[in-house]
Amino acid sequence: MPSREPGHEWWRSAVVYQVYPRSFQDSDGDGVGDIPGIISRVDYLHDLGVDVVWLSPVYRSPHDDNGYDISDYEDIDPTFGTLADIDELIAQLHTRGMRLVMDLVVNHTSDEHAWFVDSRTGRESAHADWYMWRDPRPGTVGGEPGAEPNNWGSFFSGSAWQWEPSRGQYYLHLFSKKQPDLNWENPVVREAIAAMMNRWLDRGIDGFRMDVINFISKDAALPDGAVLETGFGDGMPYFANGPRLQEYLAEMKANVFDGRSGDYLTVGEMPAATPELAASLTDARTGQLSMIFQFEHVGLDHDGVKWNVGALDLRDLKTSFGRWQDALAENGWNSLYWNNHDQPRIVSRWGNDREHWYASATALATVLHLHRGTPYVYQGEELGMTNVPFDDIAALRDIESVNHYAVAVDLLGQEPAAVLDALRRMSRDNARTPMQWTAEPGAGFTSASPWIGLNANHDRVNAAAQVGDPNSVFAHYRRLIALRHSDPVVVHGDFRMLLPDDSSVYAFTRELDGTSLLVVANLSDEAVPCDLRGDELVLTNLPEDTASGLLAPWEARIYRTRA
Numbered sequence: 001m002p003s004r005e006p007g008h009e010w011w012r013s014a015v016v017y018q019v020y021p022r023s024f025q026d027s028d029g030d031g032v033g034d035i036p037g038i039i040s041r042v043d044y045l046h047d048l049g050v051d052v053v054w055l056s057p058v059y060r061s062p063h064d065d066n067g068y069d070i071s072d073y074e075d076i077d078p079t080f081g082t083l084a085d086i087d088e089l090i091a092q093l094h095t096r097g098m099r100l101v102m103d104l105v106v107n108h109t110s111d112e113h114a115w116f117v118d119s120r121t122g123r124e125s126a127h128a129d130w131y132m133w134r135d136p137r138p139g140t141v142g143g144e145p146g147a148e149p150n151n152w153g154s155f156f157s158g159s160a161w162q163w164e165p166s167r168g169q170y171y172l173h174l175f176s177k178k179q180p181d182l183n184w185e186n187p188v189v190r191e192a193i194a195a196m197m198n199r200w201l202d203r204g205i206d207g208f209r210m211d212v213i214n215f216i217s218k219d220a221a222l223p224d225g226a227v228l229e230t231g232f233g234d235g236m237p238y239f240a241n242g243p244r245l246q247e248y249l250a251e252m253k254a255n256v257f258d259g260r261s262g263d264y265l266t267v268g269e270m271p272a273a274t275p276e277l278a279a280s281l282t283d284a285r286t287g288q289l290s291m292i293f294q295f296e297h298v299g300l301d302h303d304g305v306k307w308n309v310g311a312l313d314l315r316d317l318k319t320s321f322g323r324w325q326d327a328l329a330e331n332g333w334n335s336l337y338w339n340n341h342d343q344p345r346i347v348s349r350w351g352n353d354r355e356h357w358y359a360s361a362t363a364l365a366t367v368l369h370l371h372r373g374t375p376y377v378y379q380g381e382e383l384g385m386t387n388v389p390f391d392d393i394a395a396l397r398d399i400e401s402v403n404h405y406a407v408a409v410d411l412l413g414q415e416p417a418a419v420l421d422a423l424r425r426m427s428r429d430n431a432r433t434p435m436q437w438t439a440e441p442g443a444g445f446t447s448a449s450p451w452i453g454l455n456a457n458h459d460r461v462n463a464a465a466q467v468g469d470p471n472s473v474f475a476h477y478r479r480l481i482a483l484r485h486s487d488p489v490v491v492h493g494d495f496r497m498l499l500p501d502d503s504s505v506y507a508f509t510r511e512l513d514g515t516s517l518l519v520v521a522n523l524s525d526e527a528v529p530c531d532l533r534g535d536e537l538v539l540t541n542l543p544e545d546t547a548s549g550l551l552a553p554w555e556a557r558i559y560r561t562r563a
């Protein structure tokens, strides 16, 4: 029986692997990944050593935002398979001692969800109060420019409000207009969501990744926000980490998780969360969630607007990670990630995907996985998959990227080449091209034309070339995951940052019961002197040359010292 003692739950020693189903494995030759495809790759994941699969949404959806717009929480989209396929995936994972975490997208639904279809018909409908409906701004005419209830912009460009003539009102959509925000103030909405979650847990899943869950409680006054470069107001201060967030999550915990004998992984995606909030939410005895995804580190190379991309100063990364490690050290818990389906590929972003591709992919992995927290591996990260050299806007599929290009170029008159350059670096589609299984024409992903183009480098960067090669990125990830499973210091050890002012070397220790691990990594293209050592070299990514006193470019070492 796995431990449920607070502080020792199974998910603290686990490594999670995120599958983005559209792009993982196509089994039926339609160019889109599916659940039977995932099932055919479970042995690959088992061989890598991961404990949990987090599956991005596979529910019924019109796919305006690739499944993050759900029209039926209770069914699987035919593109991906059937409920029987999900049952089979759960069974195949459980047979191997692995688990399945599903995405939970309940800040909003699709506008094609039956709840919204009814809600928009009129103010007397059964679901009238299930969404964020508001009258036009006083003194204006609904539907005309400037009549929106407030000035908030949507994450996917344009206003966050959509006029609905049949109600004579606007509805709020923080994301696309096909993603109306649910009204969490309505207790009936919260009950319906809890009931749906309970049905999924009854089906046998092992937890939820909760999409933008810290947006569910909005400031009831919905005030105008400070006007940004886009011309729209910043609503973040009024909808992120809102007044009733912890109350709603505590209610969810009571109604969904507390009565069960199992122990579930719950991870809340929380842009703009603070370490203090995270410490409270993830407190082993009193918190509401296992862990959260915070965004501080992935914002360090831009100035608030992700399209204004700059270089990373490594010292900022240390300050940020160090702060989160310290704030959650006593009772809280961190998630650890470089990548997911919304972030560019880490080896291209903060590594060097040209002359130091292997070393930088493995050095960055080493640093991340040795922090205290639960590491997440995003599909293809374990192969060192890179960003994509998109040379035409027509190659992009992501709603955020496509809308941004249209607004920046057509409305704001920005230089198309400059806009495309920023997209090449930051677009979410960098993470969404198909998994590179082989060097073959469809990369082993599909026999058809894929829904988004393959990265041409699949002829070199692919699983077939790496699995079984002890010097591969894959093998290094495998060793890091195995180390976490075998050494309790990696899971539970105290964290201490070293060399905070060094802009090339990332170094820290982990310590538990007299045993310490020392991690030293040169995260730069130049060799650097470094005299930090421990007794026993546990893991390294490059051939050992301790005599020179230098760390080679992107060299990473883990030492163990026993008292």
Ligand code: NOJ
Pocket (backbone or CB within 6 Å): 065, 068, 069, 105, 175, 211, 212, 269, 341, 342
């Ligand atoms: C966060 C998800 O990760 C992202 O892909 C999605 O577009 C938004 N939430 C809206 O659901």
